[in-house]
Amino acid sequence: MQFQGEWFVLGLADNTFRREHRALLNFFTTLFELKEKSQFQVTNSMTRGKHCNTWSYTLIPATKPGQFTRDNRGSGPGADRENIQVIETDYITFALVLSLRQTSSQNITRVSLLGRNWRLSHKTIDKFICLTRTQNLTKDNFLFPDLSDWLPDPQVC
Numbered sequence: 324m325q326f327q328g329e330w331f332v333l334g335l336a337d338n339t340f341r342r343e344h345r346a347l348l349n350f351f352t353t354l355f356e357l358k359e360k361s362q363f364q365v366t367n368s369m370t371r372g373k374h375c376n377t378w379s380y381t382l383i384p385a386t387k388p389g390q391f392t393r394d395n396r397g398s399g400p401g402a403d404r405e406n407i408q409v410i411e412t413d414y415i416t417f418a419l420v421l422s423l424r425q426t427s428s429q430n431i432t433r434v435s436l437l438g439r440n441w442r443l444s445h446k447t448i449d450k451f452i453c454l455t456r457t458q459n460l461t462k463d464n465f466l467f468p469d470l471s472d473w474l475p476d477p478q479v480c
Contacts, residue, residue, distance in 0.1 A: 325414040327357050332367075333443060334436035335466045336455040339429075342463055350468040353437065360384075363391070382407060393424075403427075410454060415439060417447045419454055432458045 330353045351369035358364050363382040368375055382391035389409035405424040412418035418437040423430070436443070436451040455465070 324357060326363075326409070326412065326418070327355050328439075329354050330418065330437040330439060331441060332435060333438045333441070333467070334448075334451055335433065336451075336458075336460045336464045337431065337433040337466070338458075338460060338464055339431055340464045340466055393422075411450065417443055419451060421454070421458070432460065434458060434460065
């Protein structure tokens with residue numbers, strides 16, 4: 324229940340990211356809405372110029388609290404499987420989320436740093452970096468949105 328609401332995606336680390344991908348990440352928000360059966364409807368919104376791209380999926384709770392599977396990968400042989408775990412959160416300031424996805428051709432590891440606002444302590448950022456290292460990710464796998472030119476536009480998203 325406390326995890327519901329809007330989160331800003333302040334950092335991503337992914338074993339498929341490379342340095343050249345850094346320019347592709349614009350700031351985006353993630354909205355978690357608790358639905359029936361303790362499922363979360365997750366809606367992401369990213370600005371691209373004057374446009375807003377959105378995508379959604381459902382998180383289905385696993386047996387342990389804070390662990391989920393993602394529903395939109397299809398079923399049957401060859402379907403992607405994704406397990407998502409909230410590693411740490413205080414519900415008020417930050418959350419660290421680990422996603423492990425297995426595709427037919429590779430394993431994808433992603434760590435997300437979420438914040439309720441745009442400012443996080445150095446201690447929280449250090450936790451993000453430590454978690455990425457435990458997943459064998461390097462600084463070349465990090466993406467942080469460039470907010471230097473960002474001004475909120477109420478007409479977008």
